[in-house]
Amino acid sequence: MGKGVESKEAKQMLEQQSSSDSNRDSENGGQPGDRAPSSSRKCAIWKRPAVLWTIIVALVVIIVALAAVLGVSQTGGPLNSLENRTKEQIIRGSKSSRDPTDLHSRLKQFMCESSPNKPAEGPGCKxxxxxxxxxxxxxxxxxxxxxxxxxxxxxxxxxxxxxxxxxxxxxxxxxxxxxxxxxxxxxxxxxxxxxxxxxxxxxxxxxxxxxxxxxxxxxxxxxxxxxxxxxxxxxxxxxxxxxxxxxxxxx
Structure with a gap:
């Protein structure tokens, strides 16, 4: 009779222990019997730096591309011929002066050959x-x-x-x-x-x-x-x- 009572009490104690373990698993977001929550947390920790590095690399590429574009537009590219420089001088001079006579004079210098006997500013420029x-x-x-x-x-x-x-x-x-x-x-x-x-x-x-x-x-x-x-x-x-x-x- 005494042994029956002891076995019954032991069984109740085991059921209570199992119930408390299940409650702890539910609180931790897992299912009963799950034993690998620590590995999931490790994966989440490693994923975050990878995403950050990807964003940093993308930003660096964008900055380099913008710097290259701005550099080309500011330098004007490889077009640095004598003809372009001469045209730029005429345009620069015309912007600095609104006088049509001044622009006419610059066009004469650009289009007409000058010599001691025939200056570009003279009436013989044809x-x-x-x-x-x-x-x-x-x-x-x-x-x-x-x-x-x-x-x-x-x-x-x-x-x-x-x-x-x-x-x-x-x-x-x-x-x-x-x-x-x-x-x-x-x-x-x-x-x-x-x-x-x-x-x-x-x-x-x-x-x-x-x-x-x-x-x-x-x-x-x-x-x-x-x-x-x-x-x-x-x-x-x-x-x-x-x-x-x-x-x-x-x-």
């Missing part, structure tokens, strides 16, 4: 289109091909210019220097048997004293050509080189 030659106030274009007189004249008109008509001795000397290797060039001149005076196509009279000789034709439908320092005439259906003339652009 511009011509590409492949045209400047002489005083006019631009001259010399053809490389040969063509009919009327087609040559039309070509000059298309270039907003006129066929060559020599007006004075200085122009005559200049034409001889640029045509010394050319046998003949068309002139803006025609002749008919009814002509009383030699006149250019614009109606002005030809100054015969500029030429060594003027050889008048015996037939109609003849167009003027320059041969060295003489005026001669060829059939207008012949072909020859030609010169176009137009006013230069002053700056």
């Amino acid at each position: 511009l011509c289109p590409q492949d045209w030659r400047l002489h005083r106030d006019q631009c001259y274009w010399v053809s490389k091909d040969k063509s009919l007189w009327n087609k040559s004249r039309n070509d000059c008109s298309r270039r907003d210019s006129r066929l060559l008509a020599i007006r004075d001795q200085a122009e005559m000397a200049f034409i001889q220097t640029i045509t010394k290797d050319t046998p003949q060039m068309w002139l803006d001149l025609t002749f008919t048997s009814s002509s009383v005076h030699l006149v250019w196509m614009d109606g002005s009279v030809v100054n015969r004293t500029l030429f060594k000789a003027v050889h008048l034709p015996k037939e109609n439908n003849n167009c003027g050509v320059l041969k060295a320092d003489e005026i001669s005439f060829e059939n207008c259906s012949a072909v020859s080189k030609w010169i176009c003339v137009k006013e230069s652009f002053p700056i």
